[in-house]
Amino acid sequence: GARVILVENDSRFARDLGVQLTGHALLKSLGFDLIPVDCPTHFTDETPTANLVRQILGAVSEFEKANLVAKLRAARDRLSVKVGRRIEGRDHTSDAARTRARELHGQKKTLRDIAAVLETEGHVGATGKRFTPSTVSRMVRS
Structure with missing residues (x-):
């Protein structure tokens, strides 16, 4: 079977640094190659520099995700106050x-x-x- 997984970029694989590193290690241990299309050597290089870059980019992705979540929550809170009811994305059907x-x-x-x-x-x-x-x-x- 296929042993290669293509992802758009490293942040599309996982936006949490721990998940990204653990997920990559798990896939590697199972014999899969994880290849981001925008940087094909991102997960395959095992040099100390490549590991550092991978960790830094993973941390930046995690930060961007947390920042986006905070912005969306603040926007939902502002809109909830404006319309007088809670704005959520969940199903409120009883x-x-x-x-x-x-x-x-x-x-x-x-x-x-x-x-x-x-x-x-x-x-x-x-x-x-x-x-x-x-x-x-x-x-x-x-």
């Missing part, structure tokens, strides 16, 4: 709404009909509006 949607789906109701029934029973989205058919579809599949 288990009761999900269960009821599955029951109605089992009765062969359309996604729009399910959304309408859920609304009349008090199950609405985070914005207080009726669930969209695509949201109902995700509910019945999850």
Whole structure:
């Protein structure tokens, strides 16, 4: 089988220095070559200088990730204050709404009909509006 793994660059492999170094060592021990396309010798050179560069670039990637996460969190916090509710990327659908949607789906109701029934029973989205058919579809599949 194939023994080479190509990645766009070292930070696409892992943005955490420990994960990057450990992951590279694990793949190497299993006989795989990890090759970043932008610098093919990045993981293959075993000189002290190459190890230092690899660690520094890994640390920079880790810093960039942490910085981006902090910026996104701050932006979500500002927007949450502005709109008066928490802005998150998670699904806030209640288990009761999900269960009821599955029951109605089992009765062969359309996604729009399910959304309408859920609304009349008090199950609405985070914005207080009726669930969209695509949201109902995700509910019945999850």
